[in-house]
Amino acid sequence: MPTSAPLSKPFQSGRSLRIAVVAFDGISPFHLAVPCMVFGEDRRELGVPRYQLSVCALESGSLRTSAGFSIDAGRGLTGLRGADVVVVPSWRDTNEPAPPRLLKALQTAHSSGATIVGLCLGAFVLAEAGLLRGREATTHWHWAQRFAERFPEVRLNAKVLYVDAGQVLTSAGTAAGLDCCLHLLRRWCGAEVANRVARRLVVAPHRAGGQAQFIEHSLPATSQGDRMATTIDYAASHLDQPLTLDDLAERAAMSRRSFTRHFQQRTGSSVLQWLLHQRLAAASRLLEHSQRPIELIASDCGFGSGLSLRQHFVREMGVPPLVYRRQFQPKLGQQAGA
Numbered sequence: 001m002p003t004s005a006p007l008s009k010p011f012q013s014g015r016s017l018r019i020a021v022v023a024f025d026g027i028s029p030f031h032l033a034v035p036c037m038v039f040g041e042d043r044r045e046l047g048v049p050r051y052q053l054s055v056c057a058l059e060s061g062s063l064r065t066s067a068g069f070s071i072d073a074g075r076g077l078t079g080l081r082g083a084d085v086v087v088v089p090s091w092r093d094t095n096e097p098a099p100p101r102l103l104k105a106l107q108t109a110h111s112s113g114a115t116i117v118g119l120c121l122g123a124f125v126l127a128e129a130g131l132l133r134g135r136e137a138t139t140h141w142h143w144a145q146r147f148a149e150r151f152p153e154v155r156l157n158a159k160v161l162y163v164d165a166g167q168v169l170t171s172a173g174t175a176a177g178l179d180c181c182l183h184l185l186r187r188w189c190g191a192e193v194a195n196r197v198a199r200r201l202v203v204a205p206h207r208a209g210g211q212a213q214f215i216e217h218s219l220p221a222t223s224q225g226d227r228m229a230t231t232i233d234y235a236a237s238h239l240d241q242p243l244t245l246d247d248l249a250e251r252a253a254m255s256r257r258s259f260t261r262h263f264q265q266r267t268g269s270s271v272l273q274w275l276l277h278q279r280l281a282a283a284s285r286l287l288e289h290s291q292r293p294i295e296l297i298a299s300d301c302g303f304g305s306g307l308s309l310r311q312h313f314v315r316e317m318g319v320p321p322l323v324y325r326r327q328f329q330p331k332l333g334q335q336a337g338a
Contacts, residue, residue, distance in 0.1 A: 017051045017188070020083035020109075022102070022122075023073045024058040024092060028066045031090035031120060031177065038181040038197065046196040048189060054079045058102055066092075077105045085115045085184075088122035089177065094143050094150075103129040116168050117184070119177035123170040127151040135165045140173030159318065178203055227252045228262055239279050239302045245271050275302075280316055283309060287325040294321055 021035050032055070040053040057063055057073035064070050080086050086109045091098065106129045110116050118126035123139035124147060126132050136155040139147050144158035157163060162171040162180035164187070171180035178201070186194035198204065231252040235243055248271065249259035260271065267274050279301045286297045298309035313321045 016049055017085065018083045019051050019053045019085045019087065020056050020080045021053065021087045021089060022058060022077075022080075023055050023063055023071065023089075025063050026066055026092040027063065028090055029069075029071075030174065032065075032071075034119065034177040035087045035089055035117075035181055037201065038178070038185060043197060043200070046200065047193040048185070048197060054083075056080055058099065077101065080105045080109045080114075082112075083109060083114050085117065087117040087119065088125045089119045091121040091125050094121060094124055094146050098125045098128050106131065110167065113167075115184075117180065118168075118170045119180060120171060120173045123147065124150070126168065126170065127154050131168050132165075132170070135168060136163050137165065137168075137170040138163045138172050139170060142173070159316075227254075228259075228266055232263075232266070235275065236278055239275070239282055240300050241302065243275060243302070276312065276316070279303060280312060283313065283321065284317075284324065284328075287321055288328045297321070 019035070019039050021032065023032055036053065036055070039051045042050060044050055054075050055071075055073040056075045056077055056079035058077065060076065062070040062072055086106060088106070102125065106116060106126065110129075110131055116126060116131055118124075118132075118137075118139075120140050121143065123132070123137055124143075127137065127147070127150070132151065132154045134153065134155070136157050138157050138160050141158050144156060147154070148156050158172075160172065161176040162169060162183060164183060169180060169184065171177050182194050182198055182203075185197060231248055234251060235248060245260070246256060248263075249256045252259050252262075254262065263271050263274070269277070283297050283301045283303070286292055286300065290297075292300070293306075294309060295306040298304065298306045301309070303309040303312065310320055313319070313324070317324060319327070
């Protein structure tokens with residue numbers, strides 16, 4: 001992720017940082033709670049300055065949450081005026097445009113020097129406001145393709161937990177909002193203070209890897225009698241073998257050039273990229289559900305050696321295979337029903 005930049009509005013002696021969190025009808029209570037938990041509680045005994053946090057409602061009156069209960073926010077969008085930091089903790093629907101008055105309020109706050117933070121689907125709102133144009137950003141991996149289609153001017157990085165682009169920050173989905181908020185705290189107060197808060201919240205001060213390790217990889221839809229589909233099915237079931245472009249093109253009864261073009265159209269990626277992703281997905285499943293040694297998993301999935309598997313896994317997933325196994329494999333006692 002980009003190198004952290006100093007807060008655009010630095011601390012001024014004699015006053016605390018003002019943080020505005022945008023709430024809206026249908027908001028997820030968890031998403032709203034993340035910035036409130038990190039910045040809204042009094043943790044001066046841990047070395048955290050006392051912040052002035054306001055929850056600012058997009059709509060008037062009581063706001064319904066996605067969990068079925070309602071909340072009353074203290075202020076409206078006027079609370080964004082003069083804020084040092086504005087957090088959009090999510091958005092209710094990737095197909096629903098944000099209201100113009102919310103976009104205008106964010107643009108005004110940004111032009112006044114406020115740091116703007118879009119957590120999870122909040123990145124869609126920031127992009128719609130034009131605050132991510134030409135910048136690197138992230139969002140929840142499940143909605144990354146839709147984000148890329150809607151906002152091609154944004155340099156989307158769907159593999160990381162958060163992106164710090166200086167005056168604008170974005171995070172991946174759900175729990176990654178905590179990572180982003182703790183990063184902001186680390187930026188303002190230093191690593192020691194942020195680590196104390198993370199321990200109080202019983203979360204890792206800095207998680208290894210990014211959201212690439214959480215992305216689900218699926219096979220493209222196939223149909224019987226389709227040579228390309230049959231070839232894809234064959235490749236997916238023979239990942240342990242040295243599959244080459246020429247071999248697969250011959251199996252599909254196509255020229256190398258024609259096969260490459262049709263494969264790209266069918267899967268959305270090149271043959272080599274697709275094979276790598278399928279091998280990584282197969283290795284991930286074995287790491288999650290077996291105790292097979294790394295060398296055998298590498299052989300089973302066509303990486304040739306444990307070293308090759310480790311290199312590709314770290315590059316694509318952000319963590320080594322054994323770290324991934326510890327994170328995602330249930331304990332033996334849990335597997336036995338203990």
